[in-house]
Structures are given as C-alpha cells and as structure tokens.
Amino acid sequence: MRYITAGESHGPQLTAIIEGLPAGLPVSPEQIDRQLARRQHGYGRGDRMKIELDRVELLSGVRWGRTLGSPVTLVVKNRDWANWLEKMSPLAEHDGMAEAVTRPRPGHADLSGAMKYGHRDVRNILERSSARETAVRVAVGAVARCLLEALGIRIGGMVTELGGVCARVAAEPLPTLWERAAASELFCCDDEAELEMKRLIDHAKASGDTLGGVVEVQVTGLPPGLGSHVQWDRKLDARLAMALMSIQAIKGVEVGLGFEAARRPGSQVHDEIGYDPTVLERGVVSGYVRATNNAGGLEGGMTTGEPLILRAAMKPIPTLYTPLRSVDLLTHEPYEASVERSDTCAVPAALVVAEAVVAIELAHAVLEKFGGDSLDEIIRNRDGYLAAVRSF
Numbered sequence: 001m002r003y004i005t006a007g008e009s010h011g012p013q014l015t016a017i018i019e020g021l022p023a024g025l026p027v028s029p030e031q032i033d034r035q036l037a038r039r040q041h042g043y044g045r046g047d048r049m050k051i052e053l054d055r056v057e058l059l060s061g062v063r064w065g066r067t068l069g070s071p072v073t074l075v076v077k078n079r080d081w082a083n084w085l086e087k088m089s090p091l092a093e094h095d096g097m098a099e100a101v102t103r104p105r106p107g108h109a110d111l112s113g114a115m116k117y118g119h120r121d122v123r124n125i126l127e128r129s130s131a132r133e134t135a136v137r138v139a140v141g142a143v144a145r146c147l148l149e150a151l152g153i154r155i156g157g158m159v160t161e162l163g164g165v166c167a168r169v170a171a172e173p174l175p176t177l178w179e180r181a182a183a184s185e186l187f188c189c190d191d192e193a194e195l196e197m198k199r200l201i202d203h204a205k206a207s208g209d210t211l212g213g214v215v216e217v218q219v220t221g222l223p224p225g226l227g228s229h230v231q232w233d234r235k236l237d238a239r240l241a242m243a244l245m246s247i248q249a250i251k252g253v254e255v256g257l258g259f260e261a262a263r264r265p266g267s268q269v270h271d272e273i274g275y276d277p278t279v280l281e282r283g284v285v286s287g288y289v290r291a292t293n294n295a296g297g298l299e300g301g302m303t304t305g306e307p308l309i310l311r312a313a314m315k316p317i318p319t320l321y322t323p324l325r326s327v328d329l330l331t332h333e334p335y336e337a338s339v340e341r342s343d344t345c346a347v348p349a350a351l352v353v354a355e356a357v358v359a360i361e362l363a364h365a366v367l368e369k370f371g372g373d374s375l376d377e378i379i380r381n382r383d384g385y386l387a388a389v390r391s392f
C-alpha cells in the first residue's frame, strides 16, 4: 500500500491517492470525518480552524461502502480558498511580487525551501510545508484504520507532555485511558496536568508565543511478526519512526522506554519471556508471555504481539505573533520575521496525525505479511498464520 498527497494550504483542496488497498473493505465518509473532526478539536488552535470544517469526499475506489481494490482518491476541501482566489491563482495574469512574503520565519521551511527552489516569495514554500497537509493524511489514516479494525487492531493515544508539563498516566487498560483522553480538550488523561497545560497555552497566546509537547500512540491487537529484521528498510521500528518524523514539527521519536533505555542496565530494560498455555484459552494469540513491555511492542524491527508504544516530540510552532529576528530575502536587511496567522499550540492535533501515520504504516505492514487482494483473503491468510503462532 502506498499513498501520496497533493495540495497547498490556501489552495482549493487537499488530495490523496491510496494504492494497494484490498477489495471488500468497508469504508464510510462518517468514519473518516470522525478522525478529521478530532484533528480540528483541541485547545490552542488559531482562527483558521474557525473557517475550516473538514469533510472528506470519496472520489474513486469505493462503491456502495466497500473498496473495489482500485486506487482510492480522497479530497478535503479548503474553505479558506474562497479568500485566496487571486493570491493562490494558478493563472499567469496574477504573477507579481506585490504581496510577496520575503521574510523567512526561523524554524519554518521558508529559508531552506526558498534557496533550494529559487523562490524569492516564501509563500511558494510555506503553502506546501504547512501542516494543513496533515488533514488529508488523517483521512488516509482513517482508511488504514478501517483495515486494521477489521483485523481487531485498535489505535489510540494521548498527549503526555505539553510546554514542559508532564501528565501522570495511571496504570489502567488502554481503552479506558483512550476514553478519558477523548473527553479532554487536550487529549490528556490527567485532569490536573491538563489544567496547567491550558493555563500555559493561555499565557503563551497572550505573550505571542507557541508551545510544543509529546504525544504517545498505542496500538493493541497486533500479531507478532509484522516487519522484519532482515533488511534496514523492512524494520518496522525504522518505518514507524520515519512516518512519525514526516509529520510537520516533529523533532524526535521514542519506542517503548525510548531514551530511558540508554540510562538503565540491560537487566532493567529487556522484557523476560515466559510461557503460559492458559492464556491461549482466553483468546491470546501466543502462549509466550512478557511481564513488562519496555520494548514498546517491537524487537528486532518486528512486532512482539505486545501493545505498540510510540512517542513523538513536537517543537513549538515556528510562526510567532511576537516574531523572531530574520532578514529580508530581497534586501538582506534585518527584520522581524513575517507574521502569518498561527496556532498557539497544535499538540492535540499532532496526536491525531501521529495515530494516522502509524495506522498507515501498520496497514502497509499487515498487507506485506498477509498479502491478499480482498479483505476475505487477508483474513484467511492471517488466520492461517495465527494458527501456526498458537502452536509454536
């Protein structure tokens, strides 16, 4: 399965084409719109979110609620396009530098992109580097989620840190934590931390600043053996890290214990292996059991069958209302960087995007492992593999 996206932040629409989905997969616009709405939700967003009301259009590859096996085209329209008809027109008569953005913002793609593509108007870079693109990636992720859910794989997550405030995550079943996160404006499971995070966001907004944070994605129901140890680009941890790092503003990724593993001796890191045949009676896939999951569900680039635990660190958004120093691209004179409309904090949105890209990569890994052109064929192949794992 592969996909590409197209579209500018203030252009007419965002488009994605997904290739390699099996036939017979139930997909509905409502399922996709639910994820799009989650991405727009979240304390700390700016005025753009008051304009947009993201809805998906399914333009190919789905008939009567099920995939055909042909490429699936997804579109999310930009409502703001109505305000940018001239400034973002594809027609030559609107050419000119009259309203050019020539002051690159530190931390954005502006300067490197302008030098690389030879643009003096930074808008030609920022329109595509904008995190608006993640709307359609969330739509792709929602389709991937449909495939995973059909196989009993569930994805959720939470904001675990924001502006330096850490949430305490209680030792409760993941679905309970996911429900609690869903009820929070910051997707945070710790009410006290959430209050403090909101206070920080209000303060950052008032002072023209921005805040980053850490999101954690968890996945349950994965069979052991997705991904492979045999080649660098087949290692699932590497592929998941790439998917997460491809999200705008993500600067770091951890799996399981993550960087903490580097600080502990091996005896306090690795998850000891036991065998308990009684778990098979409860429907658990394999009799091999672990008391801990410090590995975060991945060993040797393959899933272990334990829940997948991934974290991604988001830097503060680089567009500040109190701008940082920069220089003008035309005069080379120092300036305060341009102020584009911005969000104070988009960490909750980043969680939804992180879940989406993880879903996409896992759907890809599932299709590699179980093959099949139809959902039924995938389920047959999966069941055959699980039977072998049960008796291993």
Ligand code: EPS
Residues within 6 Å of the ligand: 009, 046, 048, 049, 052, 080, 129, 130, 131, 132, 135, 248, 319, 340, 341, 342, 343, 349
């Ligand atoms: C973004 C800047 C803002 C955000 C945008 C990402 O957009 P605008 O420049 O129109 O105010 O609102 O995010 C979205 C539009 C979205 O849907 O998430 C940026 O520069 O990355």
